[in-house]
Amino acid sequence: MTMTTTAAxxxxxxxxxxxxxxxxxVLVDGAGVPGTESMCRHGVAWYAGRLGTSLLSRLSLAPDHGxxxxxxxxxxxxxxxxRDTCDVADPLSPSAAVAVLRLCDSVVEYLVLGDAVLVLERADGAxxxxxxxxxxxxxxPYRCALEAVAPTARNTTDFSETCAPTGTSRAASGWPGTIRERRTRRSPEAVRSSG
Known part of the structure; x- marks a missing residue:
């Protein structure tokens, strides 16, 4: 499996x-608005990295959970x-789009949240x-707030839903049926981000 990502x-x-x-x-595409660093001293890269490693850990330790x-x-x-050092409740604090692909007993399962896209090649069709x-x-609804904080926000595509635990249940998810796997039955295809 090959994974690549570059800065936007x-x-x-x-x-x-x-x-x-x-x-x-797992792919986590961090999102944030320039000029909002005072809300989170850690930043978007920190948030994306922590979310990704926490999610991978859970995928390994709890394969029977959704x-x-x-x-x-x-x-x-x-x-x-x-939570104690940053304004995590502000909708302009760091957030992320997420794509997950999991293989369990030859069944492929996926989840996509926010503006991530997952493309799966199927053996039986398009x-x-x-x-x-x-x-x-x-x-x-947040467009005006984004433009007030960062006037260039109207020209960016980096904004996605603020990642909140309650929002994850509405992510696009499912089981796509038969997937063509190129290498082995145990290696899911990678997902990629443009930054």
Whole structure:
């Protein structure tokens, strides 16, 4: 499996996380608004990395739990890690889009939250493209607040739903049927982010 990610803009920190365990792959596409660092001293890259490692740990330790449950637990853990030092309730604090792919007993399971996209090649037809259509609807009420804090926000696509444990249950998820696996039955395809 190959995973790559690059910073969205040259000279900036990469705010993405990719990782895998033998039966799962995770992509976390960190999101934030420039100029809001006073809300979270850790930053978007920290948030994405912590969320990704917490989620991978849970995927390894609790293979019988649902993906939305594991993601909600990971979000809650990361939120608790900086609740005392940062304004985690502000909708402009760091957030993330997430894509998860898990293989269990030859069944492929996926979850997509926010503006991440997962493309799965199927053995019996056209690729399955999975996205969370709520991202555009959810971000609209915050558009004015984003523009007030960062006037260039209207030109960015980095904004996604503030990752809250209650939001993970509405993520796009499912079992796509027969997936064409290129290497082995134990290595899910990787997902990629543009930053």
């Amino acid at each position: 803009r040259a000279g900036h920190t990469n705010e993405d996380f990719t990782g895998a365990v033998p039966t799962a792959a 993906l939305s449950t594991l993601l909600a637990e990971a979000v809650e853990r990361v939120t608790d890690e900086h 690729p399955l493209v999975v996205s969370d259509p709520r991202e555009v609807v959810i971000s609209e």
